[in-house]
Amino acid sequence: MATTEVPQERRIVTEIPGPKSRELQRRRLAAVAQGVGSTLPVYVHRAGGGIVEDVDGNALIDFGAGIAVTNVGNAAPRVVAAAAEQLGRFTHTCFMVNPYEGYVEVCEALNRITPGDHEKRSILLNSGAEAVENAVKIARSATGRSAVVVFDHAYHGRTNLTMALTAKNMPYKQGFGPFAGEVYRMPMAYPFRWPTGPENCGPEAAAQVVEQVTKQIGAHNVAAFVIEPIQGEGGFIEPGAGFLPAIAEFCRENGIVFVADEVQTGFARTGDMFACEHEGVVPDLITTAKGIAGGLPLAAVTGRAELMDAVHAGGLGGTYGGNPAACAAALAALEAIEEDRLVERAREIGATLLSRLRALAAEYDVIGDVRGRGAMVAVELVAGGGDRTPNTEALAEVVRHCHAQGLVLLTAGTYGNVIRLLPPLVIGDDLLDEGLRILEEAFARL
Structure with a gap:
């Protein structure tokens, strides 16, 4: 379901962020006000479908869609x-x-x-x-x-x-x-x-x-x-x-x-x-x-x-x-x-996300709740063992692993303990599956 010529495959050729992104980050810190933050300081060269390609040549799976902006895909024709x-x-x-x-x-x-x-x-x-x-x-x-x-x-x-x-x-x-x-x-x-x-x-x-x-x-x-x-x-x-x-x-x-x-x-x-x-x-x-x-x-x-x-x-x-x-x-x-029937596609994506994430929740009690509809799904992390205290440390570890493996992942929540998944509605099933496997690996590493 890719909508641009950007190859729809994850590709890691440097550490993330790579050297060109780190140099751009150095320039940014000297030029851009500190009050403007970034979730992942990987500088983008092009993007399309379910992929964001950075200036170092890495191709990351996009589970953020610019915070639900590029629903129809980035640079959609x-x-x-x-x-x-x-x-x-x-x-x-x-x-x-x-x-x-x-x-x-x-x-x-x-x-x-x-x-x-x-x-x-x-x-x-x-x-x-x-x-x-x-x-x-x-x-x-x-x-x-x-x-x-x-x-x-x-x-x-x-x-x-x-x-x-x-x-x-x-x-x-x-x-x-x-x-x-x-x-x-x-x-x-x-x-x-x-x-x-x-x-x-x-x-x-x-x-x-x-x-x-x-x-x-x-x-x-x-x-x-x-x-x-x-x-x-x-x-x-x-x-x-x-x-x-x-x-x-x-x-x-x-x-x-x-x-x-x-x-x-x-x-x-x-x-x-x-x-x-x-x-x-x-x-x-x-x-x-x-x-x-x-x-x-x-x-x-x-x-x-x-x-x-x-x-x-x-x-x-x-x-x-x-x-x-x-x-x-x-x-x-x-x-x-x-x-392109993207309403229906959002439901398909949601069914996949919820099924995989609920199976993950059954395995790891650090996952307190899996919720959402369509391609807007969240995982809330807690202390576990019946304790619903927000677990920001686990969230940081999961997100760190996903970013390093080339998965763009966002967080949310009043308590800072929620992973939110917002893939573009044009993402292919293969990338959706691969992104979820990276997320599953992150929980296994906990």
Whole structure:
């Protein structure tokens, strides 16, 4: 299923990182601010399908997809051709000065494919954080209310407002306050760590949220609930069954805007086009980015027409929002998702990942939980022997081995103890199998 000419095979010709990557890292440390981190300082020369090739000639198996960005593959031919053609015509006008068809076409596509058959509108932006921030602006404008409810373990971005919405302090919030006000945090339905067990998690967590919002904030003061249908940076937490529908119903009953943050979960990643479809939840507003444009920066807010149109003219927008080349790439990426049946492919990948990782969990009690949907799967590491204390040391050892063997692997979690797997949806079965064997070897070495 490779989509580029990059050979689809792992190849290790130097230590990782190799000498050229180490030299580039030396230059980086002298030129780039220290606050910008990198998971694996291996400098990329080209990438495609399920492979990332570095400047030393090593070819690494990609289980990260640029944090769920290159769902359709890196340098996917459709995306490259569409963006290049647009770049040859014009690179920028600013949609707020001279509009163009590509922006309208992307909005039409988003209105068509996002959940719900109600009339919709969309706006295009640059990043997931910008999309979430604009969703809050729209909700506040439409309702005349100010309070925003978010959840434990949430991640929504790095702007001032979205840092307030984000739960984890390090590295996202430390030293950057004060943050925006009128943000209230509620319990998350985290099945693995729910006190009375995963089977009770959904309804009990929803009841707690309803009670706390009612008693501590007042539902009539709440403009929006903002929630990831599967939490990303928080550790790929899939809420207990029934939690999302209950929260959405509470919002409907009280005139609260339900915002689904699908920045990481969107565009076929979870085995549905959008993760909220799994339990039939129809959000009032949905924020998207990452997988929308095959690697080019683009984001969106899509929602009910009456909400989106409540903002005064000129109240939404930005210089680069809906860049023409990014719009062309997005239309090509959506075509790839639909024509290459990548929703179904995500389910196939998920079935393989979950089967292999659950077998691994049965062998090693350091694996406390395996969870996820589609090609968005996580492994949570614990002390073992019935002790669910987060095990960051084991995680570091596993990741170190995988990186050295040429497997790009990401981590996550409020407690820093979760391995997350986000392979491109075009990865071949042979590379998927080889990557999992490297991961299995890493656990055997523990």
